[in-house]
Amino acid sequence: MKKILIDAVSLLSPLTGIGRYTYEVSSRLQKLSTDKYEIFFNYGYHSKELYGLSNNQSTAEQKAKKLQLFIKKFPFFKKISRYIYTYMARFYQTTYDLYFQPSFIPNLNIKTKKLICTVHDFSFKLQPQWHPKERIEYFNENFDLVKKADHIITGSNFTKQEIIDYMQMPQDKISVIYHGVNHGLYKLYPxxxxxxxxxxxxxxxxxxxxxxxxxxxxxxxxxxxxxxxxxxxxxxxxxxxxxxxxxxxxxxxxxxxxxxxxxxxxxxxxxxxxxxxxxxxxxxxxxxxxxxxxxxxxxxxxxxxxxxxxxxxxxxxxxxxxxxxxxxxxxxxxxxxxxxxxxxxxxxxxxxxxxxxxxxALFSWDKAAQEHLKVIESLLETRF
CATH class of the missing domain: 3.40.50.2000 (Glycogen Phosphorylase B;)
Structure with missing residues (x-):
């Protein structure tokens, strides 16, 4: 059974855009691929447990979220933690068949045969004043690592064109997969x-x-x-x-x-x-x-x-x-x-x-997850 690692650090904070995307796609990929792939999540350590929305949080999830909350209070710790997180990956012995980074910049110290990154937008480049200083520094130093990806996913044709313009990436290496809506939750209520x-x-x-x-x-x-x-x-x-x-x-x-x-x-x-x-x-x-x-x-x-x-x-x-x-x-x-x-x-x-x-009604997370799975399968069927 092939091993897939999904970066899930965004799930340690309250779920805003990227965290929501990561959770909704990951939870469905787990269900869609149980007989073909073994999925792990990277929180700075690797686990088969998907964190996120459960009210019954495990002890490990509670501790990880408390640590993340503490780190986010101090920009210096947040900056240092990124580098520690990146460096510590060198010590993991597992080689994954595919590593999926749903939040821009991959950790190239993770041992993997194939790499997928999601690029959500270019606000860090176009409007750096909208972001904390430490985030802009990190992106300026590391964003080119995205070019190492075997494939890039993005959420709109608008951003696909930006990827082509700003990164000079070939079109066939970019897939547009629209985000979805949880229609079981967001619906008309009596x-x-x-x-x-x-x-x-x-x-x-x-x-x-x-x-x-x-x-x-x-x-x-x-x-x-x-x-x-x-x-x-x-x-x-x-x-x-x-x-x-x-x-x-x-x-x-x-x-x-x-x-x-x-x-x-x-x-x-x-x-x-x-x-x-x-x-x-x-x-x-x-x-x-x-x-x-x-x-x-x-x-x-x-x-x-x-x-x-x-x-x-x-x-x-x-x-x-x-x-x-x-x-x-x-x-x-x-x-x-x-x-x-x-x-x-x-x-x-x-x-x-x-x-x-x-x-x-045209947008659903089920459809988005299925499209992600197609990209994953197409890469894993390619000879290494």
Whole structure:
């Protein structure tokens, strides 16, 4: 039985984009390949246990997540830990048939016959100011290691073209595999099933929703500026609710939220089931991101039948199709006008809701995992 190693360090932190992708694909690859491949996960040590969403965490998972949480508090430790993690791989004796790095940069000290890397976007290159300094240093020093991959996976044709442009990689070494939606979770719920979540967070009857990390890349300052152009009675009719992991460089954003706490609330990081309920309860979802290699939250909102406003840039039009209301993300007046237009037009919201559900149905993690498995099989069938 051939051995596959999947890097899973992203599963030691709260699941944002890359962690979500890693978990959803890995959990399905485990089920799809039990009779053909033996799958291991790399957390700095190798294990057959997939960490992530279980409430019954093993002792090993609890310890690993506590250590990761401690390391992330200190940029110096985080930087050093990357190098320790890379170096320690030299001491593992197992040679894997395939090593899959779902988060950009592979560890070339891992002994493997074939290598797959996923490149999600080029924000580190195009907008380095959006990232912590230590991350940019690490990417600048190590990103070229991705070129060692036998194959590259990416989440959109938009990013595939960037890979070709910035890395000069041949097209036949790149596969576009769209991310998915967990349709068992992100779906329409009966109103009675939503009431506990609504009460827990004291959610208003009608509200505008943003979901994503609170950091510069998500363009929240422009969204807040646009929202503040609304009259107070308009804000009162459509309060703004923000949900997501507290990222970095967000002091100014948090100050703006605090100054407008009568109309704007930040709920922080919520559970997956709570998030699905909040999508259902929202009147409108807005995602004015400046740059995305894919963009999961709009698709999750669509699966819940929520009308969606998104930026008209990067991969977002490719993913959202004709099911979204588009804005120019640097134009606060355009954002304000689109918020008002959709908030006041029930017919438009219903039309977008129907289109949203149909668009989201095109994307699933099951399909994504099957496409990943095809890439893996094609490489493992190639003679070493």
């Amino acid at each position: 109103q009675n099933e939503l009431q506990e979540t609504k009460a827990k967070f004291s959610l208003p009857k009608k509200f505008l929703l943003f979901v994503g990390s609170i950091e510069p890349r998500k363009n929240l300052l422009t969204l807040l500026k646009a929202y503040n152009l609304l009259a107070n009675d308009e804000k009162g009719e459509l309060p703004l609710i923000l949900v997501g992991f507290k990222g970095w460089e967000n002091q100014e954003i948090m100050q703006e939220i605090e100054k407008n706490r009568d109309f704007i609330r930040y709920l922080g990081f919520v559970s997956d089931s709570e998030l699905a309920h909040i999508y259902n309860l929202a009147a409108v979802f807005i995602y004015p991101s400046l740059y995305e290699g894919f963009g999961l939250p709009p698709l999750e909102a669509m699966a819940c039948g929520t009308p969606v406003i998104v930026s008209d840039v990067a991969s977002l039009p490719e993913v959202c199709g004709d099911a979204a209301f588009y804005v120019e993300p640097t134009d606060s007046i355009d954002i304000k006008n689109k918020i008002l237009a959709i908030a006041k037009d029930e017919k438009l919201r219903e039309e977008l809701s129907q289109k949203s559900k149909a668009q989201a």
